[in-house]
Amino acid sequence: MNPEPVIEARGLTKKFGDFTAVDSIDFQVFRGECLGFLGPNGAGKTTTINMVHCVSPPTAGQLTIAGLDAGQDSRAIKNMVGVAPQEDNLDPDFTSFYNLVVYARYFDIPKITAHERAEELLAFVQLLEKKRVLIDNLSSGMKRRLILARALINEPKILILDEPTTGLDPQARHLIWDKVRDLKSKDVTIVLTTHYMDEAYRLCDRTIVMDNGRILEQGVPRELISKHIGAEVLEVPDHEEIKNYIKNEFPDALMETVDERIQVFSAQPRGVFDRILEKFKSRGAIMRDANLEDVFLKLTGRRLRE
Amino acid sequence: MSRGRIATLFIIPRLTHRAITVWRRNFDVFMKTYRTNFIPPLVEPLLYLVGMGYGLGGFVRPQEGLRYIVFIAPALTAVSMMYSSFFECTYASFVRMYYQKTFDAIIATPVSLEEVIAGEILWGATKSLINSTIVLAVVFAFGLVSSPLFLLIPPLSFLVGILFASIAMCFTAVTPNIDSFNYPSFLYITPMFILSGTFFTITGLPQVAQLLAKILFPLTHAVNLARSLAIGRLNSSLLVSLAWILVATPLFFVLSINLMKRRLVK
Numbered sequence: 001m002n003p004e005p006v007i008e009a010r011g012l013t014k015k016f017g018d019f020t021a022v023d024s025i026d027f028q029v030f031r032g033e034c035l036g037f038l039g040p041n042g043a044g045k046t047t048t049i050n051m052v053h054c055v056s057p058p059t060a061g062q063l064t065i066a067g068l069d070a071g072q073d074s075r076a077i078k079n080m081v082g083v084a085p086q087e088d089n090l091d092p093d094f095t096s097f098y099n100l101v102v103y104a105r106y107f108d109i110p111k112i113t114a115h116e117r118a119e120e121l122l123a124f125v126q127l128l129e130k131k132r133v134l135i136d137n138l139s140s141g142m143k144r145r146l147i148l149a150r151a152l153i154n155e156p157k158i159l160i161l162d163e164p165t166t167g168l169d170p171q172a173r174h175l176i177w178d179k180v181r182d183l184k185s186k187d188v189t190i191v192l193t194t195h196y197m198d199e200a201y202r203l204c205d206r207t208i209v210m211d212n213g214r215i216l217e218q219g220v221p222r223e224l225i226s227k228h229i230g231a232e233v234l235e236v237p238d239h240e241e242i243k244n245y246i247k248n249e250f251p252d253a254l255m256e257t258v259d260e261r262i263q264v265f266s267a268q269p270r271g272v273f274d275r276i277l278e279k280f281k282s283r284g285a286i287m288r289d290a291n292l293e294d295v296f297l298k299l300t301g302r303r304l305r306e
Numbered sequence: 307m308s309r310g311r312i313a314t315l316f317i318i319p320r321l322t323h324r325a326i327t328v329w330r331r332n333f334d335v336f337m338k339t340y341r342t343n344f345i346p347p348l349v350e351p352l353l354y355l356v357g358m359g360y361g362l363g364g365f366v367r368p369q370e371g372l373r374y375i376v377f378i379a380p381a382l383t384a385v386s387m388m389y390s391s392f393f394e395c396t397y398a399s400f401v402r403m404y405y406q407k408t409f410d411a412i413i414a415t416p417v418s419l420e421e422v423i424a425g426e427i428l429w430g431a432t433k434s435l436i437n438s439t440i441v442l443a444v445v446f447a448f449g450l451v452s453s454p455l456f457l458l459i460p461p462l463s464f465l466v467g468i469l470f471a472s473i474a475m476c477f478t479a480v481t482p483n484i485d486s487f488n489y490p491s492f493l494y495i496t497p498m499f500i501l502s503g504t505f506f507t508i509t510g511l512p513q514v515a516q517l518l519a520k521i522l523f524p525l526t527h528a529v530n531l532a533r534s535l536a537i538g539r540l541n542s543s544l545l546v547s548l549a550w551i552l553v554a555t556p557l558f559f560v561l562s563i564n565l566m567k568r569r570l571v572k
Contacts, residue, residue, distance in 0.1 A: 016572065055413055056572055075416045083414040089407035093335040102334065105327045106415035154415075 003030040006158060006189045007052060011061035014047050014213075021047040023213035024061060029158075034180070034190040036204035038197070038292075040300055044213040045193040046086065049160050052191065053081050066157065079107065082156030084147045086163045086193075090135045096122060096146055097131045100153055107154040114153070121149035125179060141172030148179060159183060161192040165199060177202060197292040207292070209299050216299045221292050228298055229290035234264040234273045236285040246276060265294070315564045316557075319420035327417060328425025329432065331408075336433075347390070347440035351382045355448055358505065369507045372537065379450035380536035381504040383438045383459055384466070384528040390437040391430040391467040392495055395474035396487045399426050403478070409570065423566045427471040427559060434467025435460060445536070453538025462535070466528045469551055472558035473524070479565035502526040503533075520550075527551055 007029035014022040022044040029035045037045040050056035051063060054074035063070040065077045091099050097118050104114035122128045125145035130138060138146065144164065151159060161180070165173040180203055184190060194200050200207050201221045208218040217224060236242050238260045246253060246264060250273075254265040266273065277285050336343060359375030369377040402408040413419050439460050445451060477490045501508065501515065502525035508516050519526045527547035534544055 053414060055410075075418070078414065078416045085410065085414070087407055087410070089411040091331070091408060091411070092406055093338070098334075102331050103411070103415065105330060106324070106412055106417045108324070108327075108416070 003033075005029065006031045006066055007191070008064045009048075009052075009061065010063075012048070012051065012058055012063055013060040014044075014051060014056065015059045020213050022051070025210075025213075025215050027208055027215065027218065029189060029191055031189055032184070032187045033205040034184050034192065034203050036200040036207040037191070037193040037210060038195075038200055038207050038296060039193075039210035042212075043210040043300075045210055046162055047213075048210070049162060049191060049193060053083050053160050054078055079154065080157045081160060082151035082154060082158070083160045084144075084151040084162065084164055086166070088140075088143050088147065090143060090146060090150070092135045095132050095134055096127055096138070099135065099146065100150055103150050104153045109154065117153055117155075121152055124152075125149045126175065141168050141175075144168060144172065144176060145179075148176065152183075156188065158189045158191065161190065163193055163195065165194070165196065173199070197296055201292045209296060211300045217295075224295050225290050225292060229294045230266050231290055232266075232273065232287055233290050233294060234266075234276060234285065234287050236262050236264065236276065236280050237283055238262050239283070242280055242283070242285075245279075249276070263294075265290070315568075316560055317564055318560060319424070319563045320418075321421055321424050324417045325421040325424040325428060328412060328422050329428045331412075332426070332429040333432070344440065347386060347437040348444065350386070351441045351444040354382055355379065355444070355450075359448075366506075370509075375448075376450050376452075376537065377507075377533070378505055379445040379448065380456075380459075380533040381502075381529045383441045383445060383463070383536075384502075384525060384532040385499060385504055386438040386441045387434040387463045387466045387528060388470050388495065388498065388525050391434040391470040392474045394433045395426060395430040395471040396478055396481075396490070397484065399430075399475065399478050400481065400484050400487070402426075403570075404484070413570075419567055419570055420563050423475060423563045424559075427468060427475055427562065430471025430474065431464050431467030434470065435464045438463040438467075451536050453536065455535040455538050458535050459532055462528070462531055465551060465555065466524070469524055469555040469558060472555065472562045475562035476558060476565055479562060479569045498523045498525045503529045524551060524554060 005028040007027075009025060009027050011024045011026065012022060013020070013024050025048070037048060039045050047056065051058050051070065052065065054065075054070050054077050057071060066080065068077050070077060091102060094102060100118035100121060101111075101114050104117065109117070119128075122131055125148055127142060127145055127149065130142060135143065135146075148161075148164065151161075164180070165176050168176070177199070180190060180192075190203075192203065204221060206219060207221055207224065209216045217228075219227070236246075238257050243255070243262060246255065246262075250264075250266065252266065256263045256265070264273065264276075273287060277287050279285075355375060355378075359378055363374035366374045368374065409419070409422050412422050442451075442456065442459055446456070474490075477487065481487060501511070501519050502523045503519070504525070508519050508526065511519070527550045530547045531544060531551075534540060
């Protein structure tokens with residue numbers, strides 16, 4: 001079975017004056033999958049998804065959503081897309097419930113249907129008891145959940161989540177993740193951006209790593225890890241003697257010094273580092289599974305982005 | 307600015323019924339606090355009529371052949387049209403656009419930015435209608451209306467409201483921050499409040515000032531129309547005033563939408 005692309009971008013470019021925020025990128029999102037955009041601040045993630053949901057016109061390139069052209073058919077596209085933005089732009093003048101009802105009006109959803117859906121969606125994000133509460137009196141986790149509920153008011157085929165759990169406590173994050181998985185199981189195509197590698201690993205079928213407006217790498221998280229890092233990472237204290245030992249014994253191993261510790265990567269299978277581990281265990285050597293964060297830092301570097 | 311760039315400021319926007327959903331959002335907020343919203347248009351005309359009409363009016367000779375209180379009463383309705391729509395689409399719209407991000411939330415739906423701005427302007431005009439009609443009721447209760455033509459003042463207030471709301475939206479589109487609204491407020495709106503034939507006839511002003519008041523101040527024309535309708539005085543100057551408003555309104559309406567697009571579409 002050929003997967004059917006729901007979103008397709010070719011040579012997609014966005015310039016702000018002389019600054020190129022998104023530099024001729026190609027990608028596809030398939031029906032029912034969850035795609036994550038990863039990248040440091042300023043990588044072009046939000047700019048890309050703003051083009052996808054048609055609030056920011058592309059400078060160049062092709063962008064089709066469900067077969068519709070993003071430039072020509074923005075109204076039809078917006079009708080089937082749900083967006084949970086990074087910023088809280090809930091309506092502070094209204095209650096939770098009425099936020100959803102007013103938002104439904106923008107989609108021409110009839111009043112009775114809007115009230116039913118608002119009720120269902122508040123239950124879905126576990127906010128039913130906050131139905132009559134004004135936005136200012138909600139916690140940040142509740143606001144994020146309400147924004148998610150609002151993004152679902154038009155029963156979207158495509159859901160866009162821009163940093164859905166930034167700044168949330170672990171309980172609130174897990175609740176959002178549960179809901180995203182739930183939606184995925186209902187065949188909603190999901191595009192999200194995140195800074196959290198664990199989030200991307202848990203939720204995304206595929207990830208795209210961006211930096212400076214370009215795509216550095218894309219693929220299934222597990223495959224990206226084994227391709228770039230390997231199965232495991234050995235961490236030992238940053239010590240001349242240990243460093244020399246590893247260099248002599250494992251000339252192929254890649255080493256990087258982070259926070260006064262040496263991280264050793266090897267593309268070889270599990271077990272090759274057992275000797276080092278055994279030898280330096282008492283001095284704090286540990287072995288851990290390689291993760292997406294290792295890939296991310298390897299691809300985008302450790303330079304701080306402001 | 308090149309000719310092409312200027313032309314893009316007058317592109318006719320494509321609007322649908324969806325602009326009404328934006329109007330409706332503002333109306334819903336208004337209705338939540340309607341009791342407090344009715345205080346200014348009730349109290350202000352009372353103060354002006356008693357303080358200026360009766361108090362000051364005792365020292366002022368008739369203006370344009372009218373008793374002073376009869377002269378200023380219809381002008382108060384026109385002033386209310388200006389203030390309510392102008393401030394709605396400057397400060398209040400700016401808060402929705404910049405601080406509350408309400409426009410951002412709406413344009414992620416099938417409602418376009420053009421329709422958001424049109425809805426905001428329609429709402430500004432509605433505020434003009436509501437407030438000036440309350441002022442008119444007060445004026446009526448004081449027995450200061452002498453012609454049934456006064457019934458045309460509410461529809462006039464909606465038209466004048468669209469004009470001032472559109473002018474306001476042009477400033478909102480270019481203002482760097484909320485404090486900068488002091489410029490149009492004190493350099494344009496306040497002079498207009500004083501010099502548009504509201505509290506004294508402009509025929510007493512120097513020729514140049516009269517001319518400027520007629521060319522630059524929409525309020526001059528709104529006052530002229532409101533006063534004539536309230537006392538049933540019809541003359542050819544009304545056609546000039548109505549024509550001024552009918553030409554300026556669509557121009558500023560279209561301009562404000564395109565300026566807003568320039569500000570917000572990134």
